[in-house]
Structures are given as C-alpha cells and as structure tokens.
Amino acid sequence: MLQIPPANNLPLSRRSLLLTAGPIFALSAKGIPAATPPELTVTEALRQRRSVRAFSDRKIDPALLAELLWAVFGINRPKEGLHTVPSWRGAADLIVHAATEDGVVVFEPDAAAARVWKAEDIRAQLSPQPFVATAPVCLIFVSDLRRLKAAGPADQQQLYAMVDAAMASQNAYLFAAARGLGTCLVGGISREAIAGALGLARHEFATFVQPIGWPA
Numbered sequence: 001m002l003q004i005p006p007a008n009n010l011p012l013s014r015r016s017l018l019l020t021a022g023p024i025f026a027l028s029a030k031g032i033p034a035a036t037p038p039e040l041t042v043t044e045a046l047r048q049r050r051s052v053r054a055f056s057d058r059k060i061d062p063a064l065l066a067e068l069l070w071a072v073f074g075i076n077r078p079k080e081g082l083h084t085v086p087s088w089r090g091a092a093d094l095i096v097h098a099a100t101e102d103g104v105v106v107f108e109p110d111a112a113a114a115r116v117w118k119a120e121d122i123r124a125q126l127s128p129q130p131f132v133a134t135a136p137v138c139l140i141f142v143s144d145l146r147r148l149k150a151a152g153p154a155d156q157q158q159l160y161a162m163v164d165a166a167m168a169s170q171n172a173y174l175f176a177a178a179r180g181l182g183t184c185l186v187g188g189i190s191r192e193a194i195a196g197a198l199g200l201a202r203h204e205f206a207t208f209v210q211p212i213g214w215p216a
C-alpha cells in the first residue's frame with residue numbers, strides 16, 4: 001500500500017476520508033504507468049479522436065481506469081510534482097472524480113491512487129443528457145478555485161477552471177483513441193446536483209463531465 005502524503009489542498013472532510021479509506025488501485029511506485037501494450041502514435045490517435053455517445057455494457061477494469069486517470073491528471077515529473085496536463089500558472093486546480101455503478105472515487109495524483117469517495121451510483125445525476133449515465137465510467141472535473149485566486153474575479157477563475165479541465169479532457173480523448181475506448185466531453189452538466197452528490201465546498205466548481213466506455 002502506498003504512503004498517503006498529507007493532502008493539504010483538500011477540505012478537512014475529504015482529507016480524513018483519504019487517510020482512512022484504502023486505495024482501490026495504485027500505479028507503479030513512481031506513479032507512472034509501466035510500459036503499456038503497443039499503442040497508436042499520437043498522430044494516429046489524433047486521426048481516430050472523436051466523440052462517442054453510445055457505449056456497450058463492457059466495464060472498464062481498474063488497471064485501465066488507473067492509467068486513464070494518470071493520463072488525465074497524473075504526475076509525469078515526480079521530482080517537480082508536475083502533471084500530464086498543463087494548467088494556468090501551474091495551478092493544478094483539478095480534482096478528478098470517476099463515477100461508476102459501484103460509486104465514486106477521487107483521484108489523488110500525489111499518491112498515484114484513487115480512493116473511495118462515495119459508495120453510490122450518481123451517474124444519472126450528472127447531466128440531463130441521458131447517454132452520460134450509460135457509460136461505465138463518468139469522469140467529473142472539479143476545480144479548486146482557491147488555486148486560481150490570482151486569476152482575478154470569480155468569472156475569470158471559472159474561465160481558467162474550464163480551460164484547465166478542457167486540457168485534461170483532451171488527454172482523455174487521446175487516451176481513449178489509443179486504447180479503443182470512446183468518450184465525449186459534456187458541458188451540459190447538472191452543476192448543483194453534482195455539488196450536492198459530491199459534497200463540494202463553496203470553492204469547488206464543477207466544470208465538465210466526461211463519460212467513457214467501450215463504443216457500442
């Protein structure tokens with residue numbers, strides 16, 4: 001089991017949960033996936049990238065979910081603690097959750113692990129668009145706006161929150177293309193329902209959700 005570093009950037013409620021709940025999976029010791037099966041080149045992944053809104057019943061196994069989360073917001077330069085995705089002034093404001101039929105996990109990039117956040121299927125609450133809940137995994141992008149304070153007023157913070165999440169979304173699109181998964185970024189979200197279901201604090205702003213699964 002990996003050592004859990006203090007999660008100082010998280011609210012107390014979440015911190016204590018992180019410290020008590022065991023990881024559901026872990027990546028390699030350095031938090032970077034080991035060699036993966038032969039993948040498409042970036043150029044080929046770009047050729048394949050598209051939005052998919054119809055998913056088969058096949059689930060995404062935890063090892064693949066771990067790699068997906070690493071691609072979306074993992075740490076690729078452990079010495080500096082920097083991420084696979086750029087962010088405004090390196091704010092790293094993202095908090096990435098993954099909702100499945102079993103519940104919700106929150107990705108903890110420092111620990112390279114995901115921890116149980118809620119044992120309830122909340123996928124149907126994420127968006128009024130019905131296809132979202134049909135995906136085996138729905139990523140939920142939340143921004144910790146405290147990390148974007150220097151950006152200025154709330155609307156400016158929310159703008160950068162959206163941009164930072166959108167960058168992570170493209171990582172998910174390219175990962176999906178490389179592994180034969182299908183995905184779609186969804187801006188039409190039920191923001192208040194998400195805040196309620198996840199127990200978000202006032203400074204935590206839900207930006208997008210991104211269902212992902214095996215194309216039907």
Ligand SMILES: Cc1cc2nc3c(=O)[nH]c(=O)nc-3n(C[C@H](O)[C@H](O)[C@H](O)COP(=O)(O)O)c2cc1C
Binds near residue numbers: 050189
């Ligand atoms: C900011 C943003 C918000 C989006 N919101 C939705 C959405 O709410 N529902 C949806 O089905 N697709 C959504 N999409 C996906 C676009 O509809 C899709 O990218 C577009 O139709 C082009 O198709 P392609 O991704 O296959 O190239 C969104 C895309 C972006 C970039």
